[in-house]
Amino acid sequence: MDAITSRLAIAQFCEHWQIREFYVFGSVLREDFRPDSDIDVMVSFEVDAPWGLLELVRMKRQLETLLGRKVDLLTKKAIEQSHNWIRRQEILDTAQLIYVSR
Template structure:
């Protein structure tokens, strides 16, 4: 599993605070094709009762950036993904955090 996050303890705390059930890596950072200016694609699944809006998701992306060495986080839910590649992303994404 790629070690993309600098501090797993801080990542777990952030995920719990924002009621994230699972956070998974996909895209170029996972496939090894990321450039220095690439963002980090993350598939997020929130707890069922959590319903964050766009502003809350943008705030989470900003909070994640320092844990990614300053890289921009790009959070996507399964519903956000194009139907053309959704199944592939879900199948190949690597879990970085999962609540117990």
């Protein structure tokens, strides 16, 4: 899948799941990203998105199929509320925004 197709597929995924912001972070943005690396994804949802844990599992599986790799899917809210301030700051400072809803 080329970059344009990937972005379109991610946009469609985000619209379907009422995702307001879609970020990637971690090794996918660094030189240590390998063929067996997973992709770290952080999302924030529209205010009225009704999703729970089961839907997050479905989203994760869909993303893995879409991207052809294992995915670690986290919510921005969970990161912002993390007690591990070093990890929280590292993720929030380095995450790259891929999609934002219109």
